[in-house]
Amino acid sequence: MSLYAHSGTWPSGSYILAVTLMKSFAIGLLGFGNVNQTLVELLQRKDTDLRERYRIEWRVTGVASRRIGWQVNAAGYDVVDLLRARSSDAFASDAFARMRGQEHPTYNAWLDAAQPDVVFEATSLNVETGQPAIDHIRAVLEHGAHAITANKGPVVHAYEELRELAARRGKQFLFESTVMDGIPIFSLFRNTLPAIDVKGFKGILNSTTNVILTGMERGLSFDESLGQAQQLGIAETDASHDIDGWDAAVKVSALVNVIMGVRLPPQKVDRAGIRGLAGETVRSARNAGAPYKLICRAQRTESGVSASVRPEQIPLTDPMALVDGTSSIIQFETDIFPGLTITEENPGLYATAYGMLADFIRAIGS
């Protein structure tokens, strides 16, 4: 039994004052790419703050990825070693010999060995099925650990099931980093806007397409702008997931499922990408004072929610028109606030990892 079993009695929001005993948490990392590596860096950077303000100690007891296999160190890895171990070579070195686990373990064998209190799931997205991330999170919750993910798949394909499983196990299933890089959108509605009715939203939620459009406005063709974004590491080698609007549609689906309480798979989002736009079209729209943006929309209707992702011309008097490059924006229409808008300007390196760190503090303070 872990120490945080006592945490259910902490008053929400007053953990700063109420918590006096240091609690130690074992962390498991499922996936060890950019997101979870940056998370470890951020945990390390915020270590003093976590100890002094939140009375939280942490150690990483398990790391698993396709590349490095299933690794366990029940005593906790040395963080400097862990961050050096980004390549499989380092994991195979003497310093990491102790991490080497079984050849073909199951999730459960890894969980049993690492005994995590919380698992950060950051494997890659399968838009159509949400797998294998759904299986990961199911196993983590069944094991009795909090499950925190940066992966939208489980949110759009298994939100209700995983939420209910988490509730039954008295654990948290949290996913703040899936939309707007860790800007608190889900927890805004979950924790700070009770008893509010969301009628709809409108936003720019995919940064790759926004960067490409900004490049086209500055004189590039679609292909040139895409190439530049790929060189800068903003767009992936196969960027069609972003360009064709799938990433944005998946985010719309996640928001509709969670914040509007209506089941809407990504396939039901009326979707058009930016592939069809010529550089000249994009530039004349900007010059005419109504630039193109890939706009996400959702609106409650009598029978549910209708949602779309498509390039729209936005007048310069609308704050959406000012959101360039990697910035993003969302405007909610609610029964209380006709317009409540959140903008993220030029997200920093730690933005996505921060969403997971914040979920961690929320989960163990709950």
Next chain:
Amino acid sequence: MSLYAHSGTWPSGSYILAVTLMKSFAIGLLGFGNVNQTLVELLQRKDTDLRERYRIEWRVTGVASRRIGWQVNAAGYDVVDLLRARSSDAFASDAFARMRGQEHPTYNAWLDAAQPDVVFEATSLNVETGQPAIDHIRAVLEHGAHAITANKGPVVHAYEELRELAARRGKQFLFESTVMDGIPIFSLFRNTLPAIDVKGFKGILNSTTNVILTGMERGLSFDESLGQAQQLGIAETDASHDIDGWDAAVKVSALVNVIMGVRLPPQKVDRAGIRGLAGETVRSARNAGAPYKLICRAQRTESGVSASVRPEQIPLTDPMALVDGTSSIIQFETDIFPGLTITEENPGLYATAYGMLADFIRAIGS
């Protein structure tokens, strides 16, 4: 002993799932002007939602104001009667005879008779001292009830004392409605942005001056625009508190005290209002593409925080320039998010009261 004494064991953020028993809360209203009257309307409008989603029942057991005196009905007022009782005449009528309390009660006599679990404090602001609201809130917390206020005075003049008193009594001192009408700014940082470092902020936080500037841009003189805002009920008869930047400075002070953790009284905010601006100056600035806005700023320095409220010309490429009329905006600079901006467009009738309702749900779910 009241039922919500058990609420300390509810997990934060999961009250929807975790709470199954209906809890009944006695409410006290200190001040019965526009804010608390609208709050009662909103509580009534959200009554079904409060019962079904949050398992909350409520009744108003005490109402006090300069106009109507100290009123108590331990069984709970009929809400229709209460909302009819906006004038002292109605409170003096037969229907309200039972509310009539002592001639000269103390806070404590009123609290003892009404036995509130939560008190909503919405008396008028004294910028210099924060009184008598500070005394009200102190008495409420000492009595063992949650204190929720729409009054900035206690936040800028007694935040630390009241926060510590609340913690000692295991109660909450909450004030979400004091800045941006109940848009969750304080709870955003308190509940959804843990372990973040706020370096500064910039915003438009006073709607009266923003409405006056918008009117001047449309051709009015300062006096004409002020007169129009007064006719529309947006500006008060004596609007100097807004025009001279005091309201904005008090909001800056509240935010610096709470979110940046640095004590900064309103008098220490470098303050200039909009009284000196001529209509022609405002119109040429707008025509030149850099309209005047009354901009609030705070920035962490080596020795603390420096803060200002003053008219500044803002380029149209900055979203602040697009915020007209009664809308407001704030942009935070943090270590994780270089720019996190929240905009409230055309707040509705219930916006301020909603902040208090949300504080109520937060307090009893804590």
